[in-house]
Every structure is written in C-alpha cells, then in structure tokens.
Amino acid sequence: MEKKYYLFEDSTQLAAQLALDFKNAVDEKAAAGESITVALSGGHTPKAFFEILAEPPYREGISWENVVFFWGDERCVPPDNDESNYKMTNNALLSHINIPEGNVHRVLGEDPPTNEALRYSKVLEENVPAGNNGFPSFDWIFLGMGDDGHTASLFPGASTLSETERICVVAEHPKTGQKRVSITFPVINNAKRVSFLVAGEAKQPVFKEILEKGDKTLPYPASMVEPAGGILEWYLDKAAAPEL
Ligand code: 6PG
Numbered sequence: 651m652e653k654k655y656y657l658f659e660d661s662t663q664l665a666a667q668l669a670l671d672f673k674n675a676v677d678e679k680a681a682a683g684e685s686i687t688v689a690l691s692g693g694h695t696p697k698a699f700f701e702i703l704a705e706p707p708y709r710e711g712i713s714w715e716n717v718v719f720f721w722g723d724e725r726c727v728p729p730d731n732d733e734s735n736y737k738m739t740n741n742a743l744l745s746h747i748n749i750p751e752g753n754v755h756r757v758l759g760e761d762p763p764t765n766e767a768l769r770y771s772k773v774l775e776e777n778v779p780a781g782n783n784g785f786p787s788f789d790w791i792f793l794g795m796g797d798d799g800h801t802a803s804l805f806p807g808a809s810t811l812s813e814t815e816r817i818c819v820v821a822e823h824p825k826t827g828q829k830r831v832s833i834t835f836p837v838i839n840n841a842k843r844v845s846f847l848v849a850g851e852a853k854q855p856v857f858k859e860i861l862e863k864g865d866k867t868l869p870y871p872a873s874m875v876e877p878a879g880g881i882l883e884w885y886l887d888k889a890a891a892p893e894l
Contacts, residue, residue: 651876654883657894661849661887665698668847668885672703673712675790675843680716685753687778689722689791689833691802692735695847696792700742714749718777722791722838723803723821724757726766726829733828734759763820763829770831771817781840781879786817788841791833791877795848799856799870802838803830806869810834839876845883846872853890861893 658664679686690696702708725733729740736756744754755773758766774786781787793801803821804810810819813834821830838844848857860873875882886894 652881656885658887664885664887665702668699669702676712680713685716685718686789687718689720689788691722691792691794693794695794695849697742704743704746714747718753720755721757723830723832724759726759726763728760757831767818767820767831774817785836785840790843791841793846795872797852799872801872803832804871841877842880844877847885848890849887851889857890
C-alpha cells in the first residue's frame with residue numbers, strides 16, 4: 651500500500667487541489683471509455699470541494715456521465731433533513747451539475763436502517779465491480795475523520811470495526827445515538843484509492859498519533875484504513891497537521 655500526505659495552507663486550498671485531482675481521475679477513466687466509482691464522505695469538510703466542482707470550469711468540464719456516486723455512510727434521516735449527507739451534497743454539487751440520475755446512488759436514510767443496510771449492500775454489489783475477495787472495489791473512496799478518530803460511521807470501540815462479512819452495517823453515533831448506515835472495512839480496504847479529507851485544529855491530536863504510531867493498535871478507526879492494493883492519501887490543512 652502506498653501512503654501519501656498532501657499539506658495545504660488551509661481548507662480552501664485543499665478543496666481546490668482535490669477538485670483538480672478529481673477532474674484528472676475522471677478524465678483518465680473517460681479516456682478509457684470507463685466510469686469511475688466514487689464513495690463520498692459526509693460531514694462538513696467535503697462541502698468546499700463539492701462547491702468548487704459545481705462551478706466552472708469543472709461544472710461543464712467534467713464528463714459527469716463517467717462518474718458514479720455512492721456514499722460511504724449516511725445518517726438515518728430523510729433527504730431533506732439538515733443532518734442528511736445527501737442533502738449537503740445535493741445542495742453543494744448535485745443540483746448544479748448535469749449528471750445522469752442513474753449515476754447517483756443515494757442511501758435511503760428515511761428507511762428502516764437494517765433494511766437499508768441490506769438494500770444498499772445489494773446496490774454496491776450490483777454497481778461496483780468486485781475485487782478478488784468478492785467485495786466491491788471502489789475506484790475512489792473519500793473519508794473524513796472525527797475528532798474521536800472515527801471514519802465513515804465506524805466509531806471507536808464499536809463491534810462494526812471487526813465486521814468481515816457484510817458490505818454495509820447499521821451503526822450508532824456514540825454521543826447522539828443517531829443511527830447510521832456505513833460501509834465496512836472489507837469494502838474500504840478493498841478500494842483502489844482512499845483519500846482522507848482532514849481539516850481543522852480539532853483533528854490534530856488524533857492525526858498526530860496516527861502519523862507517529864500509524865498502526866492498527868490505535869483505537870482509532872481511521873488508523874485501520876489500509877487499502878491493501880491501493881493508495882492511501884491524506885489531504886490535510888496546516889491546522890490539522892502542523893507537524894507535517
Ligand atoms: C458523517 C461522516 C463522518 C465525517 C467525520 C468528519 O456522516 O458524519 O461521514 O465520518 O466524515 O465525522 O466530519 P467533519 O468533516 O464534519 O469534521
């Protein structure tokens with residue numbers, strides 16, 4: 651596994667570089683007549699990146715018909731709820747671009763979580779080519795990291811961390827009790843490219859530990875991300891990684 655760290659002055663510069671990297675990745679796939687499968691992260695950090703893609707030159711310059719969007723996790727709320735990752739992405743990006751409806755695979759956060767975890771597992775099985783181990787192998791997964799070191803909706807100490815069979819699971823936010831649907835580590839670690847988007851001072855202590863110790867003994871789900879045959883990238887701003 652290749653590991654790369656990219657450090658930016660601030661989250662705006664981070665988002666700008668990511669938008670360029672995203673366009674290059676789509677162009678490469680489109681040139682080969684293929685589509686790129688992308689799992690999006692939620693929370694706040696990706697919003698600036700989405701907003702840049704929703705503007706020229708990316709809005710018209712990216713061949714959206716070659717992009718297939720999925721979510722790495724979703725909060726179990728309706729799509730018009732402010733907590734919805736889909737809502738954030740739709741407001742910041744999807745409602746501004748000309749992407750085929752069939753290329754956007756939303757997690758139905760409004761449905762019963764257990765049913766939806768099963769249904770979305772099937773959606774991934776049917777729409778994301780499998781790797782050798784039979785699990786979906788995304789071209790690119792975007793992940794955030796919580797101050798507690800969680801990623802997607804895989805939280806420290808949760809039983810979902812040791813899931814080895816299922817593609818999606820139901821998770822619960824340790825503080826709010828909010829139900830989530832999340833992809834699991836067999837899927838995350840099966841991706842060709844995984845990129846963490848991490849900005850802000852609050853993320854510093856956990857990132858510092860991961861950087862210094864960097865092994866699976868840490869209690870942080872983010873440190874358990876190891877895309878075996880792929881690339882692991884950290885897009886960081888200086889507030890999150892002053893020591894880099
Ligand atoms: C979610 C996410 C979650 C997020 C982190 C970081 O649905 O909340 O997918 O894993 O990426 O909590 O969130 P911020 O970007 O808001 O710091």
